[in-house]
Amino acid sequence: MSLTASLSASTSARRTPRASLLSKRRRRVGVMLILPALALVGLLIAYPIGQAVYYSFTNWDGLTTQWVGPSAWVQAFHNPTMWTALKNNGELLLSVPFALGIPLLVAVMLHQRVAGWKIFRSIYFLPTAISWVVIGLVAEHFFAYSGTMNSLLSDIGFSGIHTNMLGQENQALIALGVTFVFSMIGTNTMLFLTGLATLDPSLEEAARIDGAGAWRIFRHITLPHLSRFIQLAFVMTVISAFSALFSLIFVMTGGGPGYSTTTMEFLVYQTGFNQSMFGTAALYGIILFVITALVGIIQLRLIGAKDS
C-alpha cells in the first residue's frame, strides 16, 4: 500500500515517546514487588551456598580458619564415615518405592468414594501434621525391646522374634525406613488423590463401556494421567529422604548404633555441631545439595522429554 509509505514519512516528525506512562509504572511496581523476595532468598539461601562452597575448602573449627584447598575434598572422599553415610542414604532410597506405591493404592481406594471416604482422608493426612520428632518418639516405642512390634508379633505367633531393632546395626536402618514410609503416606496420598480428582471421569466411563476391566483401566488410563504427579511425589520424597530424615534420626537413634543410621543430613549436623568441624560439615552440605539438585534436574529432563 503506497499510502503508508508516504504517511510514515510525515508522521515520523510527530513521534511520541515509546513507553506509555502506564507501562512504565507497571514495570516499576513489578520490580519493587519482587525486591523483598529477592533480598530474602538471595541473602539467606543463595549467598550461604556460595559461602558453604568457600568453607568447604577450609579447616574451620569455629575459631580459626585455615585455607586447605582441594585437599579438603580429597580427604573427605577418603573418609569412610562419609561413604557410610552415603551408603545409608542409598539404602534408604530403597524405601521410596514403598513410599510411592502404598499412597498410590490408598489414593485409588479413596477415589472409589466408598462410604466415609472423606473421614478416612482426614485421618490419613493427620500424621502429616505431627512433627517428625513425635513420630520418631512413637516409632522408638514401637520398635523397642518391650515395644508394640514385639507384642504384635507374639500375638500373631512369631514369639521367637524378639528384637530391639534400633539397637542392631543392620536392622536400625530398616526401622528408620519403615518409619519414613509411614510419614510420607499422608502427603503422597493427598498428592495422588488430587491427581485422580483431575482425571476426566468420561475417560474411565468410555473405557468401561468398551469392556475394560478395573486393572486395565488403571494401567492404561489412570497411571499415565498420574505420571506427572508420581514424578512430583518422587522428587519430593527423595528430597525428604535427604533432608527431613534428620529429625527422625536425631530422636530415634542419634546416628547409631555406630554409624549405621548416620545419613548425610545427620552427618552435617554431627560434624559441624558435635565435632566443631565446620569446614568439613559445609563440605558435606554441598555434596548433599549437589545430589538433590541432580535429582531435580534429572526429573526435569525426564518430564521435558515426555512432554515433547
Next chain:
Amino acid sequence: MTVLASPPDALTVNAPKPTRSLARRRLGRTLIFVAMAIMAVIMLYPFAVMILISFKTNAQYLIGSSGTSTQTWQQINATLPIWQELWNSTVVCSLSILLILVIGVMAGFSFAKLQFRGGNVVFLAIVSAMMVPLQAILIPEFVNIAKTGLTNNYLGAVVVYAALGTPFSIFLFTTYFRRIPDELIEAGIVDGLGYWGVLWRLAMPMALPAIATVTVLQFIQIWDDLLVGLLFLQNPGERTITVGLAALAAGHTTSIPLLMAGSLVSAAPAMIVYLVFQRFLVRGLTMGIDR
C-alpha cells in the same frame, strides 16, 4: 406354576445379569472399606499410643500395667516449660508466616501479572531455591546470623523460616494469581487504582484460598521443625515446643509417659490447624497443580 411376565427375546437373553455384578461390586466396595479401615487404624496408631501411655505413671508404664492415671498430665507443667515453649512456637510461627505471606503475595502478583524483562528468570531462580536442602546452607547461615547477634532472638529463626518457606509460597501464589483475568485488573486501572492498589484491594481478597493453603502448610512445617529451632533458638527461654520435646527425649532419664504427654501437647495445635483448614488445603493444592 410359573408364569412368564414377558416372553424372552433377543434383547434380554444376552443382557448382563444385573444381580450378579451388583453383588460383586458390593463385595468389592466392602473389601475396600475394610482395607481403608485397617489403614486408618495404622494411621491412628501414633495417637492411640500417645494417649494411652500419657495416661500412665512412669511406674505403671515400666511394669507394663494397664492402670491409668492422670499424674503425668498433672506433673507436666513442672517438668516441661510447656506454656513458655508453646508461646515461643506460636510467636515464631506467626511472625514467619506473616512474612512469608506478605512477601509471597507481593512477588506472586508481580510475577503473574506485571510482566517485565527478566521476570521469568528471576521467578525460576526463586522457585528452584525450593530444592536446596537446609543442611547445605546450615553452617554458613548459622554463622551469618550469629554474627548479627540474632541467634538468641526470635528474629533469627523467623528470618530463616521465612527464607525457607518463601519460594514455595511464591510458586503457589503466582500460579493462583495467573488465573485472575487481565480484564479485572484493567477494570481496576480504569476505575482509578494503581497497580499497588490493584494488588491489595482486588487481587489479595481474591487469593484467600491460596493464603489459607500456604498458612496451613507453613504452619505445620514451622511448628514441627527441629533443626532450625535447635540451632537458632538455643536460649532455653526461647525454645519452641518441638525442640523442647527433642531435648527432653535426648535426656535419657526422662519417663516415657512424660514424653508422650509432651508429644501430644506439641502435636495438638498443628493437628487442630489442619482439621480446621482442610477444605482450603484440598482446594489450594488442586489449583497449584493443574495450572
Next chain:
Amino acid sequence: MAEIVFDQVAKVYPGGNTAVENLSLHVADGEFMVLVGPSGCGKTTALRMIAGLEEITDGTISIGGQVVNNVLPKDRDIAMVFQNYALYPQMTVGQNMGFALKIRNVPKDEIKRRVSEAAKILRLTEYLDRRPKALSGGQRQRVAMGRAIVREPQAFLMDEPLSNLDAQLRVEMRSEISRIQRLLGVATIYVTHDQTEAMTMGDRVAVMRGGVLQQVATPEDLYDHPANAFVAGFIGSPPMNLLNATLVESEGTLRARFGDQSVEVPARYRQTHRLDENLTRPLLLGVRPEDLVVANADAPGRFSATVALREALGSEILAHLNFGGEDVIVTDEAQASAPASHSTRVVARLGARAKVTVGERIDLTLNPENLHFFDAQSGETLRVSR
C-alpha cells in the same frame, strides 16, 4: 466538549505486527460510534488505546480537546465496559458500581445517590446487595454498564459487551443500551464484530479491516454506498452478491456479463460510475439479495438460474441459485470474512410466498436502481464521489 479524535494513530507491536494503521477518526460529543469489523481488524486495539490500556505507537488521541497519549487511564475521564464484564467478585453490585468513586474520595451520600440512580435506569435496584456470582449474564452486563454510568465520564468505551449473551437477550439489550445512551447523551465508542449491532445502534459506523479504516458513515450510507467490496460484503445479511463480471458494449447499450448470463446496465450508471474506462476489464458487480426479483416473462435485464438451495425463514425465502459458465471463485484469503465473489452463484431474498423449488429453473432480474460496481483488484467502488 467531549469529542474524541484519532489523528493518524498507529499501533505496532514489538514483534512487528501492525494492529492499527494510520487511523484518523472523529467522534462528536454525544455521538454513538460503532467500530465494526472481523476479528483481528484492530477495533479492540483502537478502543484500548483510547482507554490508555495500549500504548500508542504513532499519532495522537485527544479526548475533549486534550491530547491524552501520556495521560494515565484514570485521568482520562473515560469509563469502560468489558467483554466479560470484569466485575469485582468480592464486592456487591452496589460496591462494584461505587468503587471508582470511593477511590476518588467522593462523599458517601453522593456515591449513594449516583448508584441508586444508575440502578434505577438499569433496573438493578433489587440486586444492589448481591454478589456477581449470584447474577445472570444479562444482569452482570447491566452491572458493568452501571459501573460506567456512575462515573459520569466524558465518554463510554464498550468492548463487545453483548457477545456473551444469548440471542434473545442480545436483542433486548441492544435497545436498552441505545436508550440509555440517548438518555445520558455521552459520547460512546462501541466495538463489535456483529454488523447487525452496528447497523441498529450506531449514529455512525466505522468499518475496519486489517488495522485499516475502510469507511466511516451512517448505517444507511454504509448500506447504500459501500466504499469497497469488503464493506459491501460485510454489511448486510445475507451479504451482497459480488459477481465477477465484465462490461461490454454492444449496439450502444452497456451489458454486464457474468457466468454465462448477461444483463443490461442502464445508461445513467455511466455518469455515476467510472464504467467507460473499465470496459472489458474484470470487475465486481454487486447486487443485494433483495434486489434480485423473480422476473416476468418480458422484464428487461433478466437472466435465468437454477435453484440449488431453498431456505424458508418464515418471513422470507432465501434462494441460492446457480447459473452456468465457468465458476471463478475469488477468495481473499489474507483476510477472510468478506464473502467470496463468485461468477455463477447468487443468493436472492424472495417473499415468503414465492414459489420456488429446488432444481427449478427460474428467471430473475436485477433491480436496476441498485447496482454496485467495484474494481476487481482493489475492491474500490467505481462510484464517482460526490
